[in-house]
Amino acid sequence: MNLPPLVQTFVLHFGEMGSRWGINRTVGQIYALLFLSKEPLNAEDIVERLGVSRSNVSMGLKELQAWNLVRLQHKPGDRRDYFATPEDIWQIVRTLVEERKKREIDPTMTLLREVLMQEPASVDERHAQERMREMHDLFELLTGWYADVQRLDTERLVQLLTLGSKVQKILEMKDRLFVVPGSKKSRRDATKDK
C-alpha cells in the first residue's frame, strides 16, 4: 500500500468498517481512497495505491457503480475510465440511504405486505402477524419521514437537523397558539397515510 500516512489510516479503517456493513474490505478501501482524492483516479492508480490486483479493483468499482456511489469521468485524450465520488458529501448520504432502502427496506416491506395478507392458521401465527404489522408500520413511518425530508434542499435539511428536538418546543408553542382549547387529542397515530 502506497499512500500518505493520513490517507492510509483512513483507508485502512474504512476497509475494516466495510466488513461491518456487508461490504468487502477492498470496496471500502477503494471508496475511502476516492473520497479523499482531489483528482479522479483510474483503475491503475487504485491498484498502485492499494496494492491489490487489477481484477479486484475492476470488480470493486463495478460494485460501487451499482451502488451509484462513484461517478465515471473521462479526461480529454485519455481513454481510461476515471472515478470520483460526488463533491457534495450530502449527495453521498442521500445516495447511501436511497440505495440501502432499495436493497434492504423495500424487499422487506414487500414480504411483510404479502405475509400480512395471509390468514393466520393458529394463535401463534396470529401473534406473529401482529408483530410483523408493528414492524411494517414502523418502517412505513420511518420511510415516510425520510421521503419527506429528503426533498428538502440541504440548507433546510441541516437547519432541521441542527434544531433537533427543539422543534418540539415550537410545536408546543404552535399548539398553544392555534389549537382550540378542549380538543385535546387531535394527533394522528403511527399507522397513517402514505
Next chain:
Amino acid sequence: MNLPPLVQTFVLHFGEMGSRWGINRTVGQIYALLFLSKEPLNAEDIVERLGVSRSNVSMGLKELQAWNLVRLQHKPGDRRDYFATPEDIWQIVRTLVEERKKREIDPTMTLLREVLMQEPASVDERHAQERMREMHDLFELLTGWYADVQRLDTERLVQLLTLGSKVQKILEMKDRLFVVPGSKKSRRDATKDK
C-alpha cells in the same frame, strides 16, 4: 426447520437480510424467531425450530446479548435460560441505533479527530483532511440530532416523524412571526455546539 409457514417466511428472509448487515444468517434467524414469538424461548426450542446445532444457538444468543437485543428471563422451577425481544418495537429501534453508533460511528469519530489533529505534509494530505473534516462535521450533526430526538418519549417522537418536513412550514411561520425583519441571516451553521 420446523415453523408455521408465515413465521418461516419471515425467519428465512431475516436470515438472508442479516448477511447484508454484517450479521450472520443464524443470528438473524434467531432474532426473527424471538421477535415473532409470543412466549420467551429457550435454547433447545430454538434448536428444534431452526434445525441448527446447539452450539451455534449458544453463540448466536451470546452475540444478541452483546448487542443488547434480547432479554434473558427465567421461569419458576425451570433453570434453563429463556430469551425474548422487548415488547416495545421502539425500544428495539433505539437499542439498534445506539449499538450501531457505538460500534461504527464512535470509533470512526475517534479516528477522524486524531487524524484532524495532524499537520498535513502535502497538498494531497491537506485536501484529504478537508474531506475528513466534512465527514466529521456531518457525523457530528447527525449524531447530535439523534442524541436530541432520542430523548423524546415515543409518542412525541412518532408525532415528530409523522410531521416530517411539514415542520418546515411551521418554522417558516415562526420566522415570519418572530424574527425582526432585516436580520435575514440568523441561522446557525452545521458545525455547531455539542
Next chain:
DNA sequence: CACATATTTCAGAAATTTCTGAAATTTCAG
C-alpha cells in the same frame, strides 16, 4: 479493420466466516 490499450470475466486459490460435535465448565437440586 487491425492493433494496442483498457476493461471485464471467470475458474480456482486463498482467506475468512460460519457451523458442528465433543469436551469442558457452570449451575443448582438433593
Next chain:
DNA sequence: CTGAAATTTCAGAAATTTCTGAAATATGTG
C-alpha cells in the same frame, strides 16, 4: 458434595466470500 442438566468453549470441518492471474472481450485510434 455429587451428579444431572444446562451452557459455553473450541478445534477443526464445511461453507462462503474474497481475491488473483490468465484469458476473453471491448474500445477507440490511426
